[in-house]
Every structure is written in C-alpha cells, then in structure tokens.
Amino acid sequence: MNMIVCIKQVMDPETPPASFKIDPQTNKVIPPPGIAPVPDPYSEYALEAALRLKAENSGKITAISLGNDLLRDVVKKSLAMGADELILLEDEAFAGGDSCSTAIALAAAIKKIGEYDIVFCGRQAADWGASQVGSGIAELLGLPCLTLAQKVEATDGKAKVEVVTDDGYEVVETTLPAVITVSNELGEVRYPNIKGILKAKKKEPIIWKPADIGLEASEVGAAGRCTKLVKLFQPVREGEAEIISGDTPEEAAVNLALKLREIKLI
C-alpha cells in the first residue's frame, strides 16, 4: 500500500490568545516571539491514519510539505513518526498561497510521485483552516474523496472509511486510489520514538521547485491564488466579565443564581 500524506507547517495553534497579533498594514499574523511553528495537528492525524494502515498492510509512506522557510525540525517530525520519504515543495514562489494554489502544486507533486493508493490530508489546516486542499487534490487528480475520516481500513483496491457526521458517523466504501481527509476523532497521534528520531536525523528530504513539478512560478503560491485576502482582523471583545463575589465559593454561587434570576435568565 503506497500512501502520501500532506503535512503543513503552521504557527502553533496553542499560542496563547494574548500573544496572537496581527499587522494590519500587511494583513499578516506577526509570528509570536519564542513560539516555534509546528506540524499542523490535523496533518498529524492524517499521518497517524497512514501509519496505522502501514502497520496492518505494510507499504510506503511519503510525506509532502509545501512552503517556504520550512524548519527541518518541524518537517522531519513526519520521518521520526514513521514516514519513509519526505518531499519538500520549498521555494519562495510557494509562499503566500491559498488552498487553491496549494492543491494545484500538491496535486502536481503527487502526479509526479505516480504510485499511490491513498492520499491523506488533514480535515483543515490549523492556521487558515480553509478545509479544501484534500477535496481540491481529489478534483485535480480525478479521484474520489472522503472527508472527515475517523477510521480507515483498506484492502486490495478498496477502503472502508468511517466518516464523522453531525450526529454520529457513516461507513463509506471507496475504490482506490482515493483522497481521504482525517479528523481528530481518529484518536491519539503517536510520539516519535528514539529510533525514529535517529532515522530522521540521517534522512535528507527531497526538494522540488515549481519547475520540478511542471509548474510556472506564476501558477503557485501567492501568484496562483484563486481568492484575495481583503482584510485580516481580530474580533472585538466586549470587555471583561462582571465577577460575582462572595465570602465563600458557595456564597458566590448563591449570588450568581440570584443575578441570573434578576436578569431573568433562569
């Protein structure tokens, strides 16, 4: 079973809200000082799904990350977790893209890799969260796509996937090759072990530029966007809460109940 996993490098989504700042001049997020980027947690669920399949069926996992300034420590985590190969679409031209130009480049790279049964993506990236790259790759490669998987089983030529729904889940079967996007309901993602970390240290990623995947610089990154960002801003918070106090926590609770009654909420 040959699997490809798309893994994005993102700003740490656990950055405390107080450290989250925007530069209104450039419409960009100011990288929070002292907080390093991480692999997108949803991409890691995608990798975990692939690793579980590999454990059952054997096979090969190729991780792909697209971006500029990709930190080796961040992108190599996929190797440390158990991916066999790492391809970086790394070039200035890839910077500033949207899900449209990202999907076009990833699809071109996947085509070049050639042999694959399943392409895994996260359900949405933790930064811009466009929730489209998986579906986009599927459209561009003419593949079926199942979104929001929580469990994946695969046997020759077919996959059986549990897909999260609003009130439970569906079991859906698809022919392979296919694209599958993975949700956090998959369950815990493994940590790299020492052996994995040592292996990752020695392994060098393959780097592809736009020309290597048959694209012009004008078709990728910011130049290839289908959407234009007009404005990036922070929602206004309506000030702080009125703290209901009391001599003891129990008394505060009673005062809260009285307050809620006063404003007719209960």
Added chain:
Amino acid sequence: MAESSGVMAYAEASKDKLTTTTRELLGIGRNLANELGEPLCAVLAGDGVSSLADEAISLGADRVYVIDDPLLKEYLSDSFTPVMERLAAEVSPRIILLGQTDAGRDLAPRLAFRLKTAATLDCVDLTIDAASKRLQATRPVYGGNALATFTTETDPQIVTIRVKAFSAATADASRKGEVIKAEAGLEPAAVRTKVLDRIVEEVEGLKLEDAAVVVSGGRGIGGAEGFKQLEELAHLLKGALGASRPPCDNGWVSELLQIGITGKIIAPDLYLAVALSGSSQHLSGCSGSKNIVAINKDPEANIFQAATYGVVGDWKKVVPALTEKIRELTSG
C-alpha cells in the same frame, strides 16, 4: 458560460422539512439577491424532495430547481458534484450559497474546483461590495483568533455559511415563485463511493444545537463523574450538556458534545462554562451565545474575557451551591 446572475441556495431537508440552516441560507440569500437586484433561486436535490418547493418559495426563493432522483437518496460527493455542476452551468448564478453542514462543507470545495472557481467556507458575514458588486466573505481563521475577509474574481462565487450566524427567513405563504424540474442525469458508474452503514448516536435529552441553555464542562472537571453534576444542572435549567475538547478526547462524554471550531456551533441564551479555559478554538463555537457565564478557579483564565458574568472558584464548591439555589429559585 453566459453572463452570471442571481443567487443560488443549496437547500437541505430533514424529516420532510427544510432545515434551520436552509432557512438561514434563504434569509441571507434573499438579502444578497435584493442588494444585487437579481433573483434568488433554491436547489432541492434528493429523493422525494419535490413537496418542499413551496416551502422554499414561502421562505423567499423566486425559483426552485427540483432534482428528485432515487440516486440522490443520500449525499455523496461523487453524485452531488456533477448534479450541481450541470445546474450551475445551466443557470450561471453569480453566487452559490451552501450551509456549513455535513453535505455543504464537502460539496462546496469539490464544486469550486470542478467549476474552476473558488469557495470560502464557514462564513460568518457576507456583504456585496458596492463598487465591484463582488461578494465579500468573512470567516474565522487561526482557530478563531482572527477573522479574514476574502473575495474572488471568478463566478460562481461559492460560500458556505456557519450555522446560526445569519437570521433565518420567515415564511410568507403568499409569496409566488416558479418550480422547475431538472434531471439528475447521473451515471451510476461514475459514483465510486457507497454508504454501507449510518450510525446515529442518540444523545439523551435536548439537542445541544437547539437548547436555550447549555452547561458545558472542560478539562478541569476531571472525569465522567463530574459531568453527572453538570448534567443535573443542565436538566434543572431545561438545557443541554456540552464540553470542550479534552473531556471528549478522554471519553468522559460523547464526542458529539464537543463545542468549538471542530465541534458543534451553538448560540444559546445562556452558556455556562465550567472549568474550561476559553481557548480560541472553543470560543469560536460558542461566542454567538447571548450570555456566557464562567466558573473557573483561575482569575486569569481567558474565558473571563468572553464572559458577561463570572465566578472565580473551585467548581466542586460552586456548582453544588449554584444547583441548590437554582432549584430553590425555580421550584415555584
């Protein structure tokens, strides 16, 4: 493609009625269509959906395209994408609106790539730019820490709307409209996926999304036992139980109770947030609440930034006393 015009809303039904989200779609759809001075049409695609056309008209649609076909009994991207592709080519709408629902969030990007245009998902605000007449679509990004407004140069401009972010259209039975039947024209062989089973997890009591009061717990609750106490309080307030992500991940409560960017989006009158810190990802799912009341032992917790009222203290002391007092106040 001909010059595009008008707004198309992708309607969804449940139990022989249009869903609340569909009412919201028709509400904002009508506003956008009026602003453009162009018609609003609704699409009803499914099996046995013809009878809902009148309801869509009463909610504001000038025209309803009905595609009634047994092959559309359940949503699959492989079957609904070509159906919508054909209809979009025939009607050439300027804008296609869908709900951020199981079907909508899957269909929108698929359709956008098929039609060589762009989609923006989970929008909380939609306006027409006066000068360019283009749609400006605003959505939460960075886990709810920021909002971003996007435009696109190509038609149709496809967007999904966040549930409960727009006011629902009110029905007016005197409204007139046209119903047009269209063919699905589906090749069964082109559908490569198949639903084998559907598991609906019954959550006891009131549905989280419909409740006027939600009592929600976070990691600080510590286990399933603690959630029993919150459930009792929710019950007393005729409300529903909710949770942040850690209690769901830890199996203390059902995953269906998760509130947030990747969970349920709710907007109750009262949201009681107990022992949860108020991460941006969580707040993104409940910031539409009319009143947020926080109970947290940490006065610095971010939830107090979003709350109207708060109590600083250990929930193990606060919640029982609160429950008792509320019982006293509400028992007549």
